[in-house]
Amino acid sequence: MSPSPDHPPIGGADIINLPWGFSRGWWPDKLFFELSELYSSYHANESRQIADQADADGHIPVLEGLAWMDTYLEGLPGGLALNNPAWVAYSQWHKSRDYLISTGPRGNYWFYSLGWVAPMMPLDAADWPADVKHATYADWEAERLGRLSAVAHTRGLMAADLIVGMPNAFANGADFHPREIEAFERKLGFVIPGATGSEKSRFILAHLMSEWLDYCCDGYGWFYTAVGRKIRQYTGKEPLVGGQIYADPSLNRWLGLDMRRFRRLQEPINWYFEVEMQGDPMRSMPPPNGTAARIGTACAWEPDILLGSKMNVKDSSFTGSLALGHEPEAFGDAILRSHWFQIVFSHIAGRDGVLRRGIAGLEYGYGSTQTGDIDPAIPALMNAHIPRAPFGPAYYFSEAMMRSFEREGKDWQVTGDAEGALATVGCGYFVTEVALDRLAPKARPACWIVTQPARLPAVERNKLSAIAPVCSPAEAAAVSPVQTTANANGWGFIDQTGVLVLLIANLSPTENNVVVTLSSLVDGTYALHDEVANNTVATLKVTGGVCRFPLGILRADTRLLTLPAAAVANH
Numbered sequence: 001m002s003p004s005p006d007h008p009p010i011g012g013a014d015i016i017n018l019p020w021g022f023s024r025g026w027w028p029d030k031l032f033f034e035l036s037e038l039y040s041s042y043h044a045n046e047s048r049q050i051a052d053q054a055d056a057d058g059h060i061p062v063l064e065g066l067a068w069m070d071t072y073l074e075g076l077p078g079g080l081a082l083n084n085p086a087w088v089a090y091s092q093w094h095k096s097r098d099y100l101i102s103t104g105p106r107g108n109y110w111f112y113s114l115g116w117v118a119p120m121m122p123l124d125a126a127d128w129p130a131d132v133k134h135a136t137y138a139d140w141e142a143e144r145l146g147r148l149s150a151v152a153h154t155r156g157l158m159a160a161d162l163i164v165g166m167p168n169a170f171a172n173g174a175d176f177h178p179r180e181i182e183a184f185e186r187k188l189g190f191v192i193p194g195a196t197g198s199e200k201s202r203f204i205l206a207h208l209m210s211e212w213l214d215y216c217c218d219g220y221g222w223f224y225t226a227v228g229r230k231i232r233q234y235t236g237k238e239p240l241v242g243g244q245i246y247a248d249p250s251l252n253r254w255l256g257l258d259m260r261r262f263r264r265l266q267e268p269i270n271w272y273f274e275v276e277m278q279g280d281p282m283r284s285m286p287p288p289n290g291t292a293a294r295i296g297t298a299c300a301w302e303p304d305i306l307l308g309s310k311m312n313v314k315d316s317s318f319t320g321s322l323a324l325g326h327e328p329e330a331f332g333d334a335i336l337r338s339h340w341f342q343i344v345f346s347h348i349a350g351r352d353g354v355l356r357r358g359i360a361g362l363e364y365g366y367g368s369t370q371t372g373d374i375d376p377a378i379p380a381l382m383n384a385h386i387p388r389a390p391f392g393p394a395y396y397f398s399e400a401m402m403r404s405f406e407r408e409g410k411d412w413q414v415t416g417d418a419e420g421a422l423a424t425v426g427c428g429y430f431v432t433e434v435a436l437d438r439l440a441p442k443a444r445p446a447c448w449i450v451t452q453p454a455r456l457p458a459v460e461r462n463k464l465s466a467i468a469p470v471c472s473p474a475e476a477a478a479v480s481p482v483q484t485t486a487n488a489n490g491w492g493f494i495d496q497t498g499v500l501v502l503l504i505a506n507l508s509p510t511e512n513n514v515v516v517t518l519s520s521l522v523d524g525t526y527a528l529h530d531e532v533a534n535n536t537v538a539t540l541k542v543t544g545g546v547c548r549f550p551l552g553i554l555r556a557d558t559r560l561l562t563l564p565a566a567a568v569a570n571h
Contacts, residue, residue, distance in 0.1 A: 001014040001058050001059065002015070002269075003272060003308060003360035003361040004360055004361075005356045005357040005359070006356075006357065006386050007383050007386075008308070008344070008359055008360055008361050008362050008382070009361055009362070010361070010362055010363065014058075014059060014361075015059065015240075015272065015308070016059065016061075016062050016156065016158055016240065017050075017051070017059040017061045017062065018061075018062060018064055018158070019047050019048075019050040019051040019054060019061050019152075019154070020043075020046075020050055021038060021043050021046065021047025021050070021152075022039060022044070022047045022048070022051065022063070022148070022151070022152030022153075022154065023051070023062060023064050023152065023154055024038070024064055025038045025066075026066055026067060026068075026071060026087075027065060027066060027067040027071060027090070027162075027163060028071065028075060028081075028084070028086045028087040028091070029084075029086050030063060030065065030144070030145060030148060031086075031141060031144045031145075032085075032086040032089040032090050032144075033086065033144070033147075033148045033151065034086075035085040035086040036084065036085070036086035037084065037086075039151065048152065051152060051153040051154055052153055055153070055155070060155060060156050060240045061152075061154045061155065061156070062155070062156030062157055062158045062240065063152065063154050063156065063157050063158070064159075064160070065157055065158065065159030065160060065163035065164065065243065066159075066160050066162075066163060067161060067163050068161060068162060069114065069162070071090075071115075071162070072090075072091055072094060072113065072114060072116075073091070073115070074087055074091070075088045075089075075090055075091025075092070076091045076092075076095060079091070094115045094117065095115075097117075097124075097127075098112070098115075100123075100177070101114075101116060101117060102116050102117065102118055102175040102177060103174070103175060103176055103177045103178075104173055104174055104176060105172070105173070105198065105201035105202065105204075105205060106198050106201070107176070107196070107197050107198050107201075110169065110174040111168075111169070111174070114162070114167055116162070116167050116174075116175075117137045118137065118166075118174070118175040118177070118180060118219060119136060119137050119138035119141070119220055119222065119223035120136050120137070120138065120180065120183060120215070120216070120220075120222070121137040121177065121179060121180065122135075122136055122179045122182075122183055123135050123136060123139075123140060127140055128140075129142075129143040136219070136222070138219065138220075138222050138223035138226050141223065141226075141227070142223070142226035142227045142229070142230045143230055145157060145227050145230060145231070146227065146229075146233060147230075149231045149234055149235050150234040150235050153235075154231075155231050155235050155238070155239050155240070156231070156239055156240035157224070157231075157239075157241045157242075157243075158241075158242060158243050158244070158272075159242070159243030159244075160244045163243070164243035164244060164245065164257070165220055165243075165245070165252070165256045165257040166216065166220075166254075166256045169255075170254045171212060171216045171253075171254050171255070171256065172205055172209065172254070172409065176197065176200075176204070178197050181197060181200050183215075184204070184211075184212065187215060187218075188211065192204065205409060206409070209406050209407065210403045210406035210407050213253045213254060213258070214261065216256040217253060217256050217258035217261040217262070218261055218265075219256060220256035220257060221258075221261050222265065224241040224242065224265075224266075224271070225241075225262075225266045227241050228240075228241045228266055238269075238270070239270055240270060240271075240272050241270060241271065241272075242273040242274075244273070244274050244275075244276050244310065245257055245273045245274070245275060245298075245307075246275070246276060247276070247295060247297065247298040247415055248294070248297065248413055248415035248416070249297055249298060249301035249302075249402075249414065250402050250405070250411055250412040250413055250414045250415075251411055251413060251415070253406075253411075254411050259271075259273070259301055259302035259305045259307075260301065260302045262305060263302055263305055268304040268306070271305045272306065272307075272308065272361070273305070273307050273308070274307065274308040274309060274361070274363055275294070275295060275298045275307055275308070275309050275359075276310055277291065277294065277295060277309045277311065277312075277339070277343055278310040278312050278317065278318075278321075279312055279317065279318055279321025279324075279339075280318075280320055280321055281317065281320030281321065281323070281324055282324070283321055284321055284324045284325030284327075285312070285321055285322070285327065285335055285339065285556075286419070287423075287507055287556070288338045288342050288489055288505035288507065288556070288558050289422035289423050289426075289489050289505070289507060290419040290422075291338070291339055291343060292342040292343075292422060292427070292428050293395075293415055293418035293419040293421075294415050294419070295342070295346050295358055295359060296346040296347075296348065296358055296395065296418065296427075296428065296429075296430035297395075297414055297418050297430055298358075299346070299348050299358030299359060299430070300348040300358065300397075300430035300431060301432060302434075303348055303349070303350040303351050303356075303434065303435070304350070304351055306360035306361070307358070307360060307361075308359060308360060308361030308362060308363060309343050309344075309359045309361070309362055309363070311339070311343070311363060311364055311365070312336055312339050312340075312365070313336075313365040313373035313374045314332070314336065314373045314374065315365050318332070318336070318365075322335065327556065331555045331557075334554040334555060334556050334557035335556045335557075336378075337532065337557060337560075338505060338556055338557055338558035340378050340379075341378075341381075341503055341558045341560055342428075342503070342505070343359060344357065344359065344362075344379075344382040345382070345387065345428060345493065345501065345503060346358045346359075346428045346430065347387035347429055347493055348429070348430050348431065348435075349394075349429075349430075349431045349432075349435035349439060349443050350435060351435060352435075352438055353435050353437075353439040353440045354440055354443060355387060355388060355389060355390060355429070355442065355443040356387065357386060357387050358430070362379070377532070381531050381532070381560060384495075384531075385495040385496075385499070385501045385531075385562075386495055386496040387493040387495060387501075388442070388493070388495055388496050389442045389443065389493065389494040389571060390429045390443065390445045391446075391482065391491070391494055391500060391502075391520075391568070391571070392426065392427060392428070392429065392445065392446050392480050392481055392491045392493075393425060393427050393429065393445050393446050393448065393449050393476045393479075393480055393491075394427065394430065394431045394445035394447075394448055394449065394468075395418050395421060395422070395427050395429065395430050395431070395449045395451075396430075396431050396432070396450055397414050397417075397418070397430075397432060397451075397452075398432050398433040398456070398460055399433065400455075400456075400457045400460065401414075401455045401456060402414065404455045405455070417452065418430075420451070420473075421449050421451050421473040421476075422489060423489070423507065424473035424474055424476075424477055425473045425474075425477035426477075426480065426482055426489040426490040426491035426503075426505075427449060427476070427491050428491040428492075428503065429445055429491075431445070431448075433463075436460070436463045436464070436467075444467050444468060445467075445468050446479060446480060446481055446520070447468050447469045447470070447471045447476050447479050448464045448467075448468055448469065448470045448471060448476075449473055449476045450464075450470050450471070450472070451473065453470070453472070456470075481518060481519045481520040481521075482502060482516070482517075482518060483516070483517040483518075483519075484504060484514050484515070484516050484517075485515045487506070487508035487512055487514075488504060488505065488506055488507060488508070488512060488516075489504070489507055490502065490503065490505070490516055491503055494568055494571055497565060498565030498568070498569075499562050499564060499565050500562060500563040500565075500568045501531075501560070501561075501562050502516075502518075502559075502560070502561040502562065502563070503558050503559070503560060503561075504516055504553060504558065504561065505557070505558040505559075506553035506554065506555060506558075508555070509555065510555055511552065511553070511554055511555055512552070512553050512555075513550060513551070513552050514551050514552075514553055515548060515549070515550055515551075516548065516549055516551055517548045518542075518546065518547050518548075518563075519545055519546045520545055520571075521542045521545050521546070521547065521567050521568060522542065522566060522567055522568065522569050523542050523544070523545065524541075524542055524566065524567065525539060525540065525542070526539070526540050526563050526564055526566070526567045527539055527540075527563075527564070528540050528549065528561055528563060529561060529562045529563075530559065530560070530561055531560040531561065531562055532559075532560055537549075537551070537561065540563070
């Protein structure tokens, strides 16, 4: 099943499948699979049969890409994996080429014990795959993964942890290896000032940081693209590559994971990433405004590459997250509802100028298939209401704004900016400059929320102003058609049937009694429906386009309400 913003399938089962056996295991088991016990055991045929059945059912069987902090060391003398020939071969291969391991801007090893070689690292000719000249480490990895895919009957890669992007490092800390700097100079077309690698690194950090991030992102983009090409070469099947990522698109650029750069390298249909939105014993749950801000900015940055979301379900990971955030389990249902609704109803504008739901796939829990651990009424409501038009402001950000920070050596962390804005004004709509020139009349917001106006280029401001007013968060709160009293957050959208869907969230640490004011409505009398309780909350009389009503909301909850299409007929 393909990703779909209208009806997001379960990413961990309906889109991708990790067959038992071949697909599992650590990175050394993948790159040196011929030596791994996973691939020589009597279970090999069973694993292939599972992959074949998944493929026949329309679920793409993929390899898991996973390494942790000690993976390189465990195959060296004194390590814990010396009984696994694949790990020993992996560690010895890298140890014998440790002159390729990442260096910092001062020329010293950045984090030697990781054994990390950057995907864009040029290799010695002796290590080039037979059909690739001037190969990089990404080409070497891709050759091995392509061959494994043919053996394992898989046709994709889903990477995580130290494989998906730069491992626990920003691009201003690694990799400034001399070979990398030379490759960067070739890409730039000029020699970087400086007599030594350290001097050149300092120049990059001071003057070329945005271009350096492009270089790192292109290196990771080529890694995934090369894996896809080798899968296609060795299996004859269309690949799907990606992994789990953070939400913030600016942070992701500093980790080598720019979806816009990736889009240039292969067709959007070959990419699929899942945003880490789930809680666990090491990750507490964000407030409702933080949830919408994270998924909204992640999905809006490159609309053509469809993203999924890792979702919370009622399991030990979720209760562990509640404990970490000092949230009583009694409020777990409310927090779970809020998590789901703020994610699945956030919406974006695509490159075609059309408004759509942001996410396009869901993974239920860490176990990928924990569909029994979520109230089926929650995903049913997601499928019942598909965003088609905004009802309120849009949060706007752009590449030019992001690069203005990068040129100063700063990570904007646009998601944090959006989260702060959404504590002042409710918003579930996110737009970037790629949608502006073709923005459909139906996709126009009430106003634009811009949190960094000094960094907004004049040409973009003019385009925005021609559509709707450009506002600060406080100004947007004053003109939004969904307004709430203190410590709450309200926003809405119009669904595929014309119904007005409202999300009213509690930002207070306690239960909250909120007064909601709606405007831009059609005069008349309407039933306000609670979608979760499936009952009428109130009968509202709209006069002069405005109505008000009180609403009680539990701690950390989001109420999902609807008004009939007649109430917003003019939209």
